[in-house]
Amino acid sequence: MxxxxxxxxxxxxxxxxxxxxxxxxxxxxxxxxxxxxxxxxxxxxxxxxxxxxxxxxxxxxxxxxxxxxxxxxxxxxxxxxxxxxxxxxxxxxxxxxxxxxxxxxxxxxxxxxxxxxxxxxxxxxxxxxxxxxxxxxxxxxxxxxxxxxxxxxxxxxxxxxxxxxxxxxIDHYLGKPSVQNLMALRFGNALFEPLWRRESIANIQITLAESLGVGTRGDFYDRTGTLRDMVQNHALQLLTMIAMEPPATNDADAIRDEKLKVLRSLKPFTRESVARDVVRGQYRAGNIDGRAVPGYLDEVKVPAGSHTETFLALRTEVQNWRWAGVPFYIRTGKRLAARDAQIVINFRPVPHPIFGGPNRANQLIIKLQPEDGLELTLQAAKGGLGSQGAAEQLSTVSLDLDFDKAFPTDRVGAYERLLLDAIAGRLNLFVRSDEQEQAWRWVGPILDAWANDSEPPRSYAAGSWGPAAASSLIARDGFAWAEEE
Known part of the structure; x- marks a missing residue:
């Protein structure tokens, strides 16, 4: 061609x-x-x-x-x-x-x-x-x-x-092999579909963390901020792929119809819920990999006293029969402790534990970067005896799949895949206009609330995982971010 x-x-x-x-x-x-x-x-x-x-x-x-x-x-x-x-x-x-x-x-x-x-x-x-x-x-x-x-x-x-x-x-996150494997995981295997619902899942966490700062892009970033740069597009696209119903076919519009239904089902924000369920932050000076780095306000072309957020954490829900009551948490930011993009599916613990020790739940971790793979945590007995001769407490073990090792010759980068799809006319991994507009419609109340809020973003040290309020946000529901567990 x-x-x-x-x-x-x-x-x-x-x-x-x-x-x-x-x-x-x-x-x-x-x-x-x-x-x-x-x-x-x-x-x-x-x-x-x-x-x-x-x-x-x-x-x-x-x-x-x-x-x-x-x-x-x-x-x-x-x-x-x-x-x-x-x-x-x-x-x-x-x-x-x-x-x-x-x-x-x-x-x-x-x-x-x-x-x-x-x-x-x-x-x-x-x-x-x-x-x-x-x-x-x-x-x-x-x-x-x-x-x-x-x-x-x-x-x-x-x-x-x-x-x-x-x-x-284009949304280059949709071209990542690990994101495509999210579709394959859900709709190419019978194992998870019966569990992919409110009865089995306690919460879902999406983390898109960067250790880099804004660098020389301070003027662009200050006009944009994390909500526009990462949440309105990348994070919400990932959320729709996690929460969508199985499409009738692999046709582009069948997939995008189901993603749009999720966006329309997201719990709308009000001024009160923005104050309660959204945390915005801005990095100050700190250390990354043992190296001192400047705060956001000291970066090139960032205006003095800027209130632009470099971190955001929020809680939302998908208000439909499959997901009613399950909290979805999104967290993303710059100058965080690690470059780490992942989706964590936290399953509910067993209803009646019969073994000693904590009742730990299973966890499915979908790794987007820097690794590309899946990790499933299970509980297993070591096979020894405790001090009283009883079976010892369970320990957590992991089934870890590295896609780069599993498919060493077939991996294609995000932009490579999307450019080839555009040449071929394949729309599956591209965003339709009504999806995009609905995403803007959902984040609009957050932007409006911030525009009328004179309080600056919460400060966090470069090299940390963001403001303490982000941990408090998820702790209210009795949960913790994956690295805090």
């Missing part, structure tokens, strides 16, 4: 740091379809050769195992092209159309790796240039909007130019 893949924002961080390395891996693995061209567009003047040299220089920042040899890059670079474009000028879009039409590839994927405020302008210009035919797809990078109103405006413009099946709203 021949294809053209066009990156708007072709010299930006996202393109050279994430997208080009992902495309090279697809090329190295032999998964990139033959007959492809990759075009970067940006404002400055460059030749194809200069752009190829620009990308090659930046590949040194990629993980060493993923860096190309000179021979590999030379072959990959044959696919790379560059075109100067002013995104406000209609003539430049006509020039792009002529470049695409000259070859008439089977499909053209237009990836908007720009600031989201440019999405409406770009889409309107694409429509005016007739760059919206049925063989064309548009990929929209997150964050899509700043709130519900801005998200709706972006979607309005996109829908005025492209059909919904042509719009690929």
């Amino acid at each position: 021949s294809f053209d893949l066009v990156f708007f924002g072709g010299t930006g961080d996202l393109t050279w740091r994430k997208l080009m390395p992902a495309l090279f891996q697809a090329f190295r693995h032999g998964k990139l379809p033959d007959g492809g061209r990759i075009l970067a567009v940006a404002r400055d003047e460059r030749t194809d050769a200069e752009y190829r040299a620009f990308i090659k220089e930046r590949f040194v920042e990629v993980d060493r195992s993923k860096q190309p040899s000179d021979e590999e890059f030379a072959k990959f670079a044959e696919l790379l092209h560059y075109r100067r474009m002013d995104l406000s000028k209609p003539d430049d879009y006509q020039g792009l159309k002529e470049w695409i039409d000259a070859r008439n590839a089977d499909t053209a994927v237009l990836y908007l790796a720009t600031s989201p405020h440019l999405f409406p302008q770009i889409c309107e210009q694409l429509g005016a240039a007739k760059l919206n035919g049925p063989h064309i797809r548009v990929v929209l990078e997150k964050p899509l909007g700043h709130d519900l109103a801005s998200a709706q405006e972006i979607n309005r413009v996109v829908k005025s130019v492209f059909a919904e099946k042509q719009a690929f709203r």
Whole structure:
């Protein structure tokens, strides 16, 4: 299948740091379809050769195992092209159309790796240039909007130019192999489905923790914050995949219909419940891996006295028959104790313990990063005798599955998978507009409450697990975060 893949924002961080390395891996693995061209567009003047040299220089920042040899890059670079474009000028879009039409590839994927405020302008210009035919797809990078109103405006413009099946709203967490295995775990095995409900599960915890700070992105991050950057998209998408009902088929819309039902079933926030069930924090100076790091207010381009949150923990519920009364906890933040993304399913303890010692419950841990796998904790007897000759107390043992070891040759990175899916037209791992808008609708009361709250976020030391109030939030229900148990 021949294809053209066009990156708007072709010299930006996202393109050279994430997208080009992902495309090279697809090329190295032999998964990139033959007959492809990759075009970067940006404002400055460059030749194809200069752009190829620009990308090659930046590949040194990629993980060493993923860096190309000179021979590999030379072959990959044959696919790379560059075109100067002013995104406000209609003539430049006509020039792009002529470049695409000259070859008439089977499909053209237009990836908007720009600031989201440019999405409406770009889409309107694409429509005016007739760059919206049925063989064309548009990929929209997150964050899509700043709130519900801005998200709706972006979607309005996109829908005025492209059909919904042509719009690929990307959330790179959905491309992670471990997230895809969450679907396989639930709907490809009979073992867990009878237990995947309120009668068997006590609580569910989603943790998306980073040890890094905001770095040089202080101006962007201060306009965004953790709620917009991580919860409205990544965390809620994970929650829907945990809580959704089995779809009738593996069709994209069947899956997204069920995810939307979960979003609509989330317990709505009020001003009172935001104060009770949401904790926002901001990191101060501390230590990460034995190294002193600055606080958020001391980072580059962060304004003095900023109230932007770098940490968030919340409690919610899915108000339907399957999950009624089961608390879902979300926790995410920067400069935390470890880089750790996981989902913890805490099952209920046995109803009548007959062994001595604490009545520990089973736990299923779905590891997203840095490891990729599953861990199931069980209770087992060591087989010895206690001091009175009775069977000794039970001990916790783990069944641990490392997907990288189980499938050493078949692992595909998140952006690699999503780019290949966009080229192939597979929408399963992309977000539909009504999902996205419902997620904004749900977080809206939190944003509104904070906008009217003069209190700053709670302070926490870099290298910790966030404010103490996050532990108190979950302790109210008699539970603890996984690392505190």
